[in-house]
Amino acid sequence: MITLDGLTKRYGEKVAVNDLTFAVRPGVVTGFLGPNGAGKSTTMRMILGLDNPSGGAVRIEGKHYSQLKDPLRRVGALLDAKAMHGGRSAFNHLLCLAQSNGIPRARVSEVLDTVGLTAVAKKKAKGFSLGMGQRLGIAGALLGDPEILMFDEPVNGLDPEGIHWIRNLMKSLAAEGRTVFVSSHLMSEMALTADHLVVIGQGRLLADTSMSDFIRQNSRSYVRLRSPQRERLLDVLHEAGVGAVEARDGALEVDGTPPERLGELAASRQVVLHELSPQQASLEEAFMRLTAESVEYHAHSDRPGGAVPAGEPPAWGEGWQRRKGA
């Protein structure tokens, strides 16, 4: 259990983390989501006692991190895949960490095996790819078999097989009753792994909710209808009091009416349907809407990020063309 209480970090005028209060519970994967520069890494560094908070407090099982007598046994963290001396071999890197916490030497080989790096244990870390570095960092986090695990952007630089591996790893760690806290800026990634979601933007807490609640509240679901008798279908829908919106490609989108009812309606009036498909707006879109105001580094485009409709990305160079024309 990690408890944040009004946690704040200021760098001069700039507030990087602003009054964060939430708890990370054991037994589930908690996703920590926010756009770049939202303060995710700063928050994680404060949890680990690397950065001193400007205000508020963060506790691990009721204790400040620096009060932990056996930190690696309690908390394992992957902050940065490159946070190691490149000239040291993978084995020695883990060995010096293990020794600093009195963890038996045999455990080093075990975690190397767990992450699949046994073959390169004697190789220097600077020759490692980003993915191998991530695996070594994860090995370091698992070294003390801790009950709390924190991963900062763990899928960065991993290949699909590695991403798959880490998703399952996080889930199985949580299933053993551990607290798993994972940061990411990818909603889609979190949707696949996290059970609980904490969203921040510009250092402020935007959401602290279970994943399924977040999906329920934020994903717009609608039914897509396509028919050669479009006008007639519109009439039928209108008669039944069902509102429909025209999509760009001539299909109709209906909100708030179950597809069964629409199908029966069309059948009873003998309207030919070419498509009747339930759709879900992507979570990515919901996330972007949520954080739209707090995105720090906007790419310049004519449309604000949150307003881009799902499934219809603007054509490449469209914004530029428009601006040039104006």
Place this chain on the structure above:
Amino acid sequence: MTTPPTPQQQPQAQQAPQQPQQFPPQAFAPAGAPAVAPPPPPAPAAPAPPSAWQQAMNNAYSSPIPVRKTHLGNALASEWTKIKSVRSTVWTLGIFLALVIGIGLLAAANTTSSDYNDVPFTIPAFFGLMLGQICLITLGVLVTSSEYGTGMIRTTFTASPQRHRVLLAKILVFFAVAFVVSAGSILLVGLATSAMNSGPEAGDVPWAGTVLKGGLYVSLLGVLALAVGSMLRHSAGAITAMLGVVLVPAILPAFLLIWESTRTLAEKMSDYNAINSLAMIFGADGVDSAGGTSQLVVLIVVTALAVGGAFALLEKRDV
């Protein structure tokens, strides 16, 4: 996508113990096998599929590894592993040994017994030490600053949040290594020189003290460099600063002697700069030499101040 945890889920307190007994690899193994290409079935680690993690919420994970308090001994073991597992240690100490022993033996081979009438047998080591001290300074700086340069420091301080313990362990391990290597090489040169120049003309100047004091002086310079590296957190900057500490007081007096008002300062500088201090330790200034004791004391004070500064800054700053 998993369903949300409902608190009123039955507690399942009497579920068969499913936690691993002694960190078996299979605790992580299902996902650990890197060869899982197709989407595997739900993690086999969870023998109670209906609500393995809901159960876990009720009895949080406890590791089978015995929990022990960490102490300075752990930090020393860790720093010893660190210092011996990087190439820079081998290089800097290798060059140090080559300089001190190589130059020392060369010098010893070109002297006769009468040259040692009023100087100790270890004096050939002094020539090598003048250059070799740069190696110990470099190693001292790298022991701390390389961790900042590579980002390793965040991993280190996550593993040992008691930062003062880490710095203390670094100082002790580095000092032990530097002292053994430097005093050992001076001793070797002294023994070789006395064997090569054992004629009756050689004086009976005691040299055991020069071995200890010479080793102590260059090792302390290295500790000073380590503290500077910890404060500046930047290898190139710290090495440059330390070269300044060694060289500037040796060069500047030549200018300062020009003016009457700065003459005293110039004399102090030329008395206490690192090169002259070593010369005095090795009795190069004559038989009635004080043996550089006051120079050694000055370095001890300066080093203590720098180490104190490093400790004070260590806890305050973010890493």
